[in-house]
Amino acid sequence: MAEYEEVAVTSDVKSGNMVFEPVLEEGVFRFDCIADHRNAAFPSLSFVNPKDRDTPIMTSHNVPSYIPTFECVFGEQIIQIELPIGTSFYGTGEVSGQLERTGKRVFTWNTVAGAYGPGTTSLYQSHPWVLAVLPSGEALGVLADTTRRCEINLQKESIIKFVAPSAYPVITFGPFASPTDVLISLSHAVGTVFMPPKWSLGYHQCRWSYDSDARVREIARTFREKGIPCDVIWMDIDYMNGFRCFTFDQERFPDPKSLVKDLHLTGFKAIWMLDPGIKHEEGYFVYDNGSEKDVWIQTADGKPFVGEVWPGPCVFPDFTLSKTRSRSWWASLVKDFISNGVDGIWNDMNEPAVFKAVTKMMPETNVHRGDIELGGCQNHSHYHNVYGMLMARSTYEGMKLGNENNRPFVLTRAGFIGSQRYAATWTGDNLSTWEHLHMSISMVLQLGLSGQPLSGPDIGGFEGNATPKLFGRWMGLGAMFPFCRGHSDTGTIDHEPWSFGEEDLPALYLQGGSIIPSGPAIQHVGEANPTxxxxxxxxxxxxxxxxxxxxxxxxxxxxxxxxxxxxxxxxAELESSVVTVRISKAEGSWKRPKRRLHVQLLLGGCAMLDAWGIDGEVLQIMMPSEDEVSNLVSMSEKQYKIRMENAKRIPEVEKVSGLKGVELSRTPI
Structure with a gap:
């Protein structure tokens, strides 16, 4: 059994300035309380290559602009970085509430946080990361590289404070010229998002649950009959036989291969859920095989931990164990599972969640017999925050084993900074309220500012019944999210796109300086053609x-x-009343398709100029005079007003009964 012992700090030094060394690349520094802590810290699970964090670079002679201070008290390491007055803070990962985090305090501890609110201090994922924007416009990133529970305190003006068990290093990125430069440098450390398959960027339809293959086929057929674009349909836990992972209910989903084949014929992909809780039941092949290979998380006395989840009493794979144990075992199960035609996998409940416990989690005294390169044998408090990421990693690797030619798609609820290398994520069990619609914007942006750009909320809200107006607005907004999925709780009213009637959506506004490419409207990605x-x-x-x-x-x-x-x-550039649209740069070995180019130059007020050309050639558009532009805008605004007056409107509903006591706000965006 590999062990990684915690190194006791014997120095008399209890506070002071942290010591530093340059790592990774120019402008990146590692800070430790004292030099001895460099060997005491656990391996990095956030870095793509942990050695990059631990290996100083000899080519840099720069010194950091800001040096953190430390204080060690009762086994806790308190770090403070004081920045110029007027600094604003962002990041901190998956957090609710406003986009700017200045004045906020959160804790990195992956938590089952259903029906969370703007003041909830711990959600499903942990990102011990702060992005600071200085008054000069420069930006600095700060990472507390610890898997343990960590307090991120931004309540004092222009001060970043981390509190977590000793010893852990702090990594700073910058200051660089912009937040973008900081995030690029962060990506060199923790990695970029996995390349998703193109179909995963379309609209996804989900519910807990479409409880039979007949209902799934009905949903798919209705999408196509109504001409509503959709690429993916999801299967929640009710497809399983008694909630046993890697099984199918023989009455409701008797032939998953046939179901997936039919979905593929109409342009749909199929994603299926897998939870970490494996039913504690002799005769169930997953339990028997896992017990034979000794892959379960253990209690302090060395027995497999048993906790209650959907199937009843469950054991849990220890994903900290090596490729020859739990991770390879899980990956092989996934490999076999996707032979049923599974296109993607949804890892839920992987904080991991445990029922009938006050904390909804397993005891922190449980034992993980981890690989030495992960940190060795440690209790659950050490690995809790990375459990979801390690599960997503094993699932991702299993999908690659099952189909080496296709990109995997994995969605995970729990995660850690670095999870984006293996999985997309969503913002958990939100509510069908206007407040949660608003928060979904800042939450998705915040995840992107913390290294996880592929995310989105449950469109329409998971818990509670959406009003028609709320659902319509959320669908319009949801199309802009990187991960775009409608999902709703069991017992709620239907939340499919056609469930609330029809309404024309409002105009789309683009920020000045933007060019947005688009193609013709299609029902699914399979209808697209390069030409x-x-x-x-x-x-x-x-x-x-x-x-x-x-x-x-x-x-x-x-x-x-x-x-x-x-x-x-x-x-595009305007010079002497002519707008020239051209290609400034092209990369890659693909030959440019022969296709027409349609440029729509926005003038304001829904007015635009249309011009046609050939992609790859220079296209020039003569701008009208100011008076002509004014007339075009005025005429377009009148036409838009008439269109909206004659549009089909979603009916106003004063009140819809909520689920589980959820009261719905009726304040629109």
Whole structure:
């Protein structure tokens, strides 16, 4: 059994300035309380390559702009970084409430946080990370590289404070010229998001639960009959036989391969849930095989821990164990599972959640017999925050084993900074309220500012019944999220896109300086063709310029790793009453498709100029005079007003009964 002993701090030094050394690349520094702590800290589970955190670079002669101070009290390491007055704070990962985190205090401890509110201090994921924007416009990133429960306190003006058990290093990134530069440097440490399959960027439909293959087929058929785009349908836990993972209910889902084949024929992918709780039941092949291989988390007295979850009494895989044990065992189960036609996997309840416990979690005294490179044999308090990430990693690796030619898609509820290397995420069990619609924007942005850009909320809200107006607004907004999925709780009213009637959506506004590429409306990604017309929505900034990028590849393979892609940068510029649209840069070995280019130059007030050309060629648009632009805008605004007056409106509903005591706000956006 590999062990990694905690090194006792014997120095008399209890406070002072932290010592530093440059690591990874220019502008990145590692800080420790004292030099001896460099060997006392546990291995990094956030870094792609843990050695990058632990190996000083000899080429840098810079010194950090800001040096943290430390205080060690009763086994806790308190770190403070004082920044210029007027600094604003962002990041801290999956958190509720407002986008700016200045004045906030949260704790990194993965928590089953259903029906959370704006003041909830711990959610499903842990990102001990703060992005500071200085008064100068420069930005600094700070990572407390610990898996343990960590307090992030931003309540004092311009001060970052971390509190967690000793010893752990602090890594700073910058100051650099912008927040973007900080996030790029962070990605060199903790990795970028996995390349998702193209279909996963479309709309997903889910519910707890579509309880039979007949109901799934009915949902899929209705999408196509109504002409509503959708790429994915999800299967929640009710597809299983008594909630046993890697099984199918023989009455309600007797032939999953046939179901998936039918879904594929109409352009749908299928994603299925897998939880970590494995039913404690002799004769159940997963339990028997796992017990034979000795893969379960143990209690302090060395017995498999048994906790209650959906199937009843359950044991839990110890994902800290090596590739020859739990992780490879789980990956092999996933490999076999996807032979049923599974296109993606949803890891839920992986904090891990345990019923009939006050904390909804397993005891912190449970034991993980971890690999030495992860930290060795430690109690659950050490590995709790990374359990979901390690499960997602094993699931991701199992999907790659099952189909080496297709990109895996995994969704995880629990995670840690670095989880984006293996899985997308969503913001957990939110509520069907206007407040949660508002919060979904800041939560998705916050995850992106913490290294996890592929995320989204349960559109329409998970708990409670959405009103028609709320659902319509959330669907319109939801189309802008990187991960776009409608999902609702059992016992709620139907929350499919057609459930509340029809309404014309309001106008889309683009920030000046943007170019947004788009194609023709399609029902699913399989209908797209590289030779389809390409449209560019162009919104010039105050300097008469705009820029946008378009990435194209085969959508579901690895050819892009060998240069098989096309990355195009389009620019537009106004000079002497002529807007010139052209390609400024192109990367990749793909040949540009022969296709028409449709440029829509936005003038304001829903007015635009249309021009057609050939993609790859320069296109010039003559701007009308100021009076002509004014007339176009005025006429367009009148037409838009008439359209909205004649549009089909979602009916106003004064009150819809909520679920489980949830009171719904009726304040619109």
């Amino acid at each position: 389809d017309d390409l449209s560019l929505l162009v919104a010039l900034d105050e300097h008469g310029k705009a820029k946008g990028v378009l990435f194209e590849d085969d959508g579901d393979g690895y050819e892009f790793t060998r240069g098989g892609y096309l990355l195009t940068t389009y620019v």
